[in-house]
Amino acid sequence: MTDLEQFRQETRAWLEENCPRSMRTPVLSAEDQCWGGRNFKFQSEDQRLWLERMAERGWTAPDWPTEYGGGGLSKEQVKVLREEMDRINARPPLHSFGIWMIGPAILKFGSEKLKQQHLPPIVRGEIRWCQGYSEPGAGSDLAGLQTKAVDQGDHFIVNGQKIWTSYADKADWMFCLVRTNPDVKKQLGISLVLFDMETPGVTTRPIKLISGSSPFCETFLEDVRVEKDQVVGEVDQGWTIAKYLLTHERAMIGGFGRTAAGEKTLSEQAVECLGLEDGRLADDMFRAELARWDIDAKAFELTNERVTDEAKSGQGVGAASAMLKYYGTELNKRRQEMIVAMNGFDGLVFEGEQWDQGAVPRSMLRSKGNSIEGGTSEIQLNVIARNILGLV
Amino acid sequence: MTGLVLTEEQQMLKDAAKRFLQERAPVAELRRLRDERDETGFSRDTWAEMVDMGLAGTLIPEDFGGTGFGHVGMGQVFEEAGRNLSASPLLSTAVLGAAAVNLAGNAEQKQALLGAIAEGSLVTALAADEAPRHDPLKVETRAEAEGDGYVVNGRKQFVVDGHVADKLIVSARTSGGSSDSEGISLLLVDREADGVDVERTIMMDNRNAAVVTFDNARAEGLLGEEGKGYAVLERVLDAGNAQLAAELLGIAQESFDRTVKYLQERKQFGVTIGSFQGLQHRAAHLFSEIELVKSVVIRALQALDEDADDTPALVSLAKAKASEVAELATNEGVQMHGGMGMTDEFDIGLFLKRARPVQQLFGDYRYHASRYARLNGY
Numbered sequence: 001m002t003d004l005e006q007f008r009q010e011t012r013a014w015l016e017e018n019c020p021r022s023m024r025t026p027v028l029s030a031e032d033q034c035w036g037g038r039n040f041k042f043q044s045e046d047q048r049l050w051l052e053r054m055a056e057r058g059w060t061a062p063d064w065p066t067e068y069g070g071g072g073l074s075k076e077q078v079k080v081l082r083e084e085m086d087r088i089n090a091r092p093p094l095h096s097f098g099i100w101m102i103g104p105a106i107l108k109f110g111s112e113k114l115k116q117q118h119l120p121p122i123v124r125g126e127i128r129w130c131q132g133y134s135e136p137g138a139g140s141d142l143a144g145l146q147t148k149a150v151d152q153g154d155h156f157i158v159n160g161q162k163i164w165t166s167y168a169d170k171a172d173w174m175f176c177l178v179r180t181n182p183d184v185k186k187q188l189g190i191s192l193v194l195f196d197m198e199t200p201g202v203t204t205r206p207i208k209l210i211s212g213s214s215p216f217c218e219t220f221l222e223d224v225r226v227e228k229d230q231v232v233g234e235v236d237q238g239w240t241i242a243k244y245l246l247t248h249e250r251a252m253i254g255g256f257g258r259t260a261a262g263e264k265t266l267s268e269q270a271v272e273c274l275g276l277e278d279g280r281l282a283d284d285m286f287r288a289e290l291a292r293w294d295i296d297a298k299a300f301e302l303t304n305e306r307v308t309d310e311a312k313s314g315q316g317v318g319a320a321s322a323m324l325k326y327y328g329t330e331l332n333k334r335r336q337e338m339i340v341a342m343n344g345f346d347g348l349v350f351e352g353e354q355w356d357q358g359a360v361p362r363s364m365l366r367s368k369g370n371s372i373e374g375g376t377s378e379i380q381l382n383v384i385a386r387n388i389l390g391l392v
Numbered sequence: 393m394t395g396l397v398l399t400e401e402q403q404m405l406k407d408a409a410k411r412f413l414q415e416r417a418p419v420a421e422l423r424r425l426r427d428e429r430d431e432t433g434f435s436r437d438t439w440a441e442m443v444d445m446g447l448a449g450t451l452i453p454e455d456f457g458g459t460g461f462g463h464v465g466m467g468q469v470f471e472e473a474g475r476n477l478s479a480s481p482l483l484s485t486a487v488l489g490a491a492a493v494n495l496a497g498n499a500e501q502k503q504a505l506l507g508a509i510a511e512g513s514l515v516t517a518l519a520a521d522e523a524p525r526h527d528p529l530k531v532e533t534r535a536e537a538e539g540d541g542y543v544v545n546g547r548k549q550f551v552v553d554g555h556v557a558d559k560l561i562v563s564a565r566t567s568g569g570s571s572d573s574e575g576i577s578l579l580l581v582d583r584e585a586d587g588v589d590v591e592r593t594i595m596m597d598n599r600n601a602a603v604v605t606f607d608n609a610r611a612e613g614l615l616g617e618e619g620k621g622y623a624v625l626e627r628v629l630d631a632g633n634a635q636l637a638a639e640l641l642g643i644a645q646e647s648f649d650r651t652v653k654y655l656q657e658r659k660q661f662g663v664t665i666g667s668f669q670g671l672q673h674r675a676a677h678l679f680s681e682i683e684l685v686k687s688v689v690i691r692a693l694q695a696l697d698e699d700a701d702d703t704p705a706l707v708s709l710a711k712a713k714a715s716e717v718a719e720l721a722t723n724e725g726v727q728m729h730g731g732m733g734m735t736d737e738f739d740i741g742l743f744l745k746r747a748r749p750v751q752q753l754f755g756d757y758r759y760h761a762s763r764y765a766r767l768n769g770y
Contacts (some may be wrong), residue, residue: 267770281770291765299713302396302687309395323680384679385672389652392667 036125474642554602
């Protein structure tokens, strides 16, 4: 038996023993997601237990080094772990911008102090992070950001406003892009800093979206003190890290809308809503549209796989991330529109227990943001045209 | 499962095919065949060299004189053939002929025919379609037992390499009515047999196709069991469609590369037209679509090599997506080349003219999207 096969058997046995039954059902609502953090209220004892057990092995961040609390697994082992979790429909133990975004950036660019201070609490789900990137005047033109950090010797004083900060009202710390030098080319005067959301001068206000929910906030920064040792990488070099993080974010957003383990596929939902006649979906136009989507979705899934396989064999992912973000989000929007349409009247009811409080239309409305957040589809197309195709 | 990347050997085959086809069967060679109204429709010398490289035996097991290199390997050759618009009997003979004999032939037929294909002494053609649009179930051609053989009557069209093939592989009804899957048999018929009439049809891409009429033609024999030919035919068509998808990938990619280059060179309003966002976004979208085609093509080819259960669905996925994107790529290619794209002098139009028959042959986007839906239970 190869080492990897042995790892699979051990993992399977451990998951069988340690993943609570109630954590093997599909994540259906936001409440089913465990985000951790100082203020998080666990939905159930099982949810708490599942996080605790996975975190203890470092398997909430399976590929991070063990010295910072991670699982220390190879890429192949991580893939096995994911496959074994999918096999039993195990929920992710932790949803975390710490694991997806700032953690990898600290690992790659941060000082030893930052790694030791911030990584272990991320792995354990104790500190929840939010991202301070966009500003009212800096959306697609992110590098035009104006939030000012003035050098005060051993610390900075930060003033400005951030917007579209996901879950800022629930987060414990922020990773934030600030302008440390106003006198150079805009990309060259930006730094990435970290601060506690409880620092005096930090206030947040949720923004109500067309879906009715408020996952995003405005964050106001008024004379906020940030210690110098909380700068990730060098001062004024933050844009490089920001771009690295955007790549991660794109990959993450591009994966939205993939059918989760245990969830019904779009065609299964369509068959349920519309019925079959002689083995074919009863509505011809829907059948054609669904087949077109299904083909694109399967092709996209295989492309994600191929890009991962190519990365393993040494070919870069960087360039591909813009394409994956663009295509994945557009696909998800098409999927959401079809779900609303196939449900007809029931897909439009916004309130009421019988209609799950409008989960279907709200989800569709939320998906419109996928091709805006993390760089709009148009920005992704710009990136492809310039960086890959050399069209300038 | 194998990763969605080429092995070192497959990459080497791709590189070798690329060098060879660029040199011996580039677009200029297709123009020559067209302008000289070449009767064979491909160069016999070039085909002989491809045989020497072992390409004709790519899908044939080593026991029968092939290399057994497999579908992924063959796909690399087809992708490069798509880039160069290279004409050869690779599809008719080394894919369709080899697959049919390998799947359905008896020991004697395998020994005789597979060896001949691998060594280049036999060209075959598959005579399956009767309707204008692909429909392998719609078989009205009949084969009736007479003595120790069969007599064939009917008409087939879109028979690739039909006018130069030595042997025809014909789907014909030995029982049942049109559109029944039971009762279809595969027969071997000598192209020069009495009662076989072959009319070459000059197609938009200037590649080989023919209408074949059988008027009491005597078949050489059955390929496989009587009445059980449809299951074999489906697998043969899957093998063919996966290669056609690979060719469409090559066509799309080459059209796209040439178009991007043109956008970088062509100036209007004092700047290169590639600086216009209206064109940049269309090019970037097309880039993304071609990336998807790469993934579905390699997966379908691997499924054939693995003999995976979901091979039919993966092949339809590949042929559908590749057809859709090749159509987009060649249309955008002509449009972005502007007036020059409409001229015969520029090559870009030749890619459009090759893409359409490849899309249509053995089922286009619509056919395979519908088949994909059916295979997925709706």
